[in-house]
Amino acid sequence: MISRILHPVVKTVAASAVAGPSPERIRSEIAVFKKKGVADNVYKFFLDGPEPYMVLAAKTNSQKVYTLRVELKNFPNEVPKVFVTRMLKNLNGCKMDGISGSMHTLESEHGWTRICHYGNGSWSQNVSLYKIYVKCCLWLNMYELHLSTGNDIDYYLNHQA
Amino acid sequence: MLVFVDQQELDHFQGTATDGVACTWEGEDVVHLHLARPLHGYGKESLCLFTTDASVLEKAGTLSRYSHVVLVDDSKNVSAFEVECGSPKKVDLQFIPSRENLYSRSKGILEVGTLAPKRVMIVGLGSFGSQIAIELAKAGVGQFALMDFDRVELHNLMRHTCVVNDLGRLKTDALYDAIKGKNPYAVVDKFPIDINDDPEILEQEVAKADLIICATDNNRSRFNLSNAVVKFGKTCIFGRANSRAAGGDVFRYVPSGPCYNCLLGNSWFASDNEEVTDVQSARRNGQIAAYVSEEDANAIVQVGLSADINPICNMMVKLSLVELSRGTESGISSLEDELIYDYYMWANRRENRFANWVPLPGAGAKPTILRWYGAHIQKIDNCAICGNGEEMDLDEGDEVEVMLNNLSQD
Numbered sequence: 001m002i003s004r005i006l007h008p009v010v011k012t013v014a015a016s017a018v019a020g021p022s023p024e025r026i027r028s029e030i031a032v033f034k035k036k037g038v039a040d041n042v043y044k045f046f047l048d049g050p051e052p053y054m055v056l057a058a059k060t061n062s063q064k065v066y067t068l069r070v071e072l073k074n075f076p077n078e079v080p081k082v083f084v085t086r087m088l089k090n091l092n093g094c095k096m097d098g099i100s101g102s103m104h105t106l107e108s109e110h111g112w113t114r115i116c117h118y119g120n121g122s123w124s125q126n127v128s129l130y131k132i133y134v135k136c137c138l139w140l141n142m143y144e145l146h147l148s149t150g151n152d153i154d155y156y157l158n159h160q161a
Numbered sequence: 162m163l164v165f166v167d168q169q170e171l172d173h174f175q176g177t178a179t180d181g182v183a184c185t186w187e188g189e190d191v192v193h194l195h196l197a198r199p200l201h202g203y204g205k206e207s208l209c210l211f212t213t214d215a216s217v218l219e220k221a222g223t224l225s226r227y228s229h230v231v232l233v234d235d236s237k238n239v240s241a242f243e244v245e246c247g248s249p250k251k252v253d254l255q256f257i258p259s260r261e262n263l264y265s266r267s268k269g270i271l272e273v274g275t276l277a278p279k280r281v282m283i284v285g286l287g288s289f290g291s292q293i294a295i296e297l298a299k300a301g302v303g304q305f306a307l308m309d310f311d312r313v314e315l316h317n318l319m320r321h322t323c324v325v326n327d328l329g330r331l332k333t334d335a336l337y338d339a340i341k342g343k344n345p346y347a348v349v350d351k352f353p354i355d356i357n358d359d360p361e362i363l364e365q366e367v368a369k370a371d372l373i374i375c376a377t378d379n380n381r382s383r384f385n386l387s388n389a390v391v392k393f394g395k396t397c398i399f400g401r402a403n404s405r406a407a408g409g410d411v412f413r414y415v416p417s418g419p420c421y422n423c424l425l426g427n428s429w430f431a432s433d434n435e436e437v438t439d440v441q442s443a444r445r446n447g448q449i450a451a452y453v454s455e456e457d458a459n460a461i462v463q464v465g466l467s468a469d470i471n472p473i474c475n476m477m478v479k480l481s482l483v484e485l486s487r488g489t490e491s492g493i494s495s496l497e498d499e500l501i502y503d504y505y506m507w508a509n510r511r512e513n514r515f516a517n518w519v520p521l522p523g524a525g526a527k528p529t530i531l532r533w534y535g536a537h538i539q540k541i542d543n544c545a546i547c548g549n550g551e552e553m554d555l556d557e558g559d560e561v562e563v564m565l566n567n568l569s570q571d
Contacts, residue, residue: 025545028553036557061569074357076545077384124425124556125384125545131558138565 020052020072032130043133047072054129055085058137060144068136069112076125082136083112088143091150102152104139115139163191164241166231168256169345170196174233178212183229193257194231194241200338218242218249260346264301271482272491273301277346279485280304282370284356284386286311286332288320288467289400289474290376294336295322296478298343302485305340306366307333308352320467356382364389372484373397374477380425387421390414391547396484400477406465408508408515409473412538413480419503419540420547427538469509476505476533502535 021029026045033043043056052072059065071081088096090103097108104116117135118127142156174196184204185192193199194209207228210217215232217223224230230242230249239256242249264273281302283290286309294305309332313323327335333351340349356363356377367373367389375386375397383399390397394416402409412424424430483496508515508530519527528534540547543554 024551025553028545028555031552032555032557036562074381077357077388078381120380123380125422126426126541126554126556128555128557131556131561134558134561134565138561138568141565141568 020047021075025076029129032128036130038130038133045072056133058133058140060137060141062144064144066140068115068133070129070132075129076127079118079120079123080129080132081106081109082115082117082132083108083110084115084140085110085112087111088113091147102154103146104153104157162243162252163255164229164243164252165191165193165255165257166239166241167193167195167345168258168260171231171233171239171256174211177214178210178217181209181211181231183207183209185228192229194229222247224249258345263344263346267301271300271493272486272489275486275489275491276301276482277303279371280306280369281372281374281481281485282306282308282366283374283376284308284382285375285377286336287317287376287378288470289402289477290374291322291332291336291339292471292474293374293376293477293481295339295343296474297481298340298347300478300482301344303344303346304348304350306350306352306370307336308354308356308363308366309333310353310355320470357385360385360389364393367395368393370395372481374481375399376477383421387414388546391416391420398477398480398484400473402465402470402473404513406469407510407513408506409470410507411473411476411480411505413484413503415484419538420544422546423541423544424504424538426541426544465509472507472509472531476507500535503538504536506534506536507532 026047034040043054045054046052050073054070054072056068056070057065058068067085069083069085071083074080087108090096095108096103096105096113099106106114106116108114115136117132117139138157139153142153145151145156146153179196181194181196182198183192183194184199184206186204193204194211196211198206208226209229209231210224210227211231211233213233213235215234218230218232224244225247227244229244232240232242234240239254241252241254243252244250264271267273279302281297281304283294283305286294286307290309294307298305311332313321313327313330313332313335315328317323318325318328322339323330323332323335331351331353333353337349337351340347350366352359352362352366354362363385367386373386373390373395375383377383377386378401386397387399389395391414396416397414399412399414399421400409412421414420479493479496480500482493483500486493487497508518508528511518511520511530515528515530519529521529521531541554543549543552545553545555548554
């Protein structure tokens with residue numbers, strides 16, 4: 001599921017708690033990744049500057065590798081935006097750049113497909129970045145199933161929590 | 162004729178004579194005399210003379226353009242005169258309101274002297290925040306920090322303390338006037354901001370407040386506020402209504418106690434069935450998903466009655482007064498022994514999550530409507546917000562991991 005393509009882990013921690021997660025939170029997030037056996041070079045934090053984010057590599061069951069970008073500016077106080085760092089297309093060849101309930105996508109930014117991975121109503125500050133990562137890996141596998149079967153992602157996910 | 166003069170204005174009267182304004186409720190024989198035109202005038206206005214020179218009362222013709230005269234003598238004694246055909250006639254005068262008499266009816270129940278210097282920060286001035294602000298002003302709280310970026314809209318009015326004349330105004334401004342109307346001595350600071358975008362102001366005001374009221378309609382702002390109250394060790398009362406105000410709940414955070422995040426971490430706590438009061442803010446907050454059509458979104462908006470949210474506001478006020486008066490001997494001290502829970506739940510009707518509750522008649526000890534139920538909340542070990550920060554207890558998504566592994570095996 002997870003490939004070794006990125007370089008080591010934490011670059012720096014956020015200078016201000018206002019701009020992103022606290023250093024303590026980042027340490028705890030890394031602890032979860034380690035506990036779950038995710039290799040250090042699968043994820044990388046970019047916490048300098050006003051728009052902190054992290055990048056993760058995700059490999060699907062078909063051995064395709066995708067890169068995910070998780071924006072951490074208001075994490076964990078709100079659901080972080082997650083993008084697949086390219087514009088995906090659906091079975092019909094249409095760009096997945098808009099809001100879709102059945103495909104669990106939101107309005108794209110940066111020219112990248114944005115995954116709807118969590119509802120605001122069920123969001124809590126306890127949700128780890130690892131959990132988001134696993135949900136997005138699940139979404140990517142469902143996306144590939146969509147390409148092969150034509151079923152919407154919703155058909156497989158039966159609506160995420 | 163009932164004649165009122167504003168004591169606070171008289172305290173600022175300087176010089177020998179100045180023109181003021183008499184506001185008369187026609188047909189009711191009531192007049193209020195002001196040194197300056199009130200910000201929001203009322204009744205029929207006419208000229209009123211404020212003077213320290215008693216001789217003007219003797220000079221024929223000098224008073225013809227005035228309806229009233231207020232005379233302040235060297236000893237600061239004040240008397241009032243009604244002017245008819247240029248001739249002054251002394252009338253009885255009352256002061257509105259003298260600080261010492263403002264809360265005379267509360268004596269024995271509340272220690273108003275204790276509440277006057279207290280500063281309460283209220284975040285969210287909707288149907289909850291506005292009512293709570295006014296109730297606390299009526300109780301004698303002397304300082305407020307009001308935060309809300311929104312304006313008074315038509316759909317707010319039926320549950321809000323603001324009135325038709327406030328339509329379009331910033332809620333902070335409208336509430337400022339409403340609080341001053343109850344307690345002209347109150348210090349009211351206005352912050353027409355979104356706390357999610359102004360963390361510095363949020364933290365600055367949390368640090369100054371004795372108590373914080375969280376009356377917002379979304380979790381993002383609650384999380385931001387929760388972080389700040391934990392950081393600065395301040396007591397905070399959170400309140401909300403469920404869908405159609407079928408019920409609601411109140412959570413009290415006290416320093417070193419379980420925080421809002423600990424509350425959400427309890428498996429029985431339902432955080433996702435909140436009342437949705439308007440499409441625009443619900444979309445902004447993410448309560449209504451982006452892909453939901455306008456028609457469906459409108460169907461989701463289900464607003465409860467003002468009478469249904471009042472009990473929840475009332476509990477928030479009671480908890481606030483207990484916290485602000487804690488340690489002071491007063492008529493509400495006994496409530497410290499009763500209001501001991503972190504979390505309180507209330508049901509107005511047996512619907513939604515309360516559908517299985519029993520009818521009120523003969524309910525006995527079983528859960529029923531129109532009663533408060535309290536619960537202690539367990540503090541999460543190593544909570545991500547109120548823990549010691551060493552090793553946070555995070556949701557690692559085991560159930561999602563199982564789904565992913567099952568998919569891999571298929």
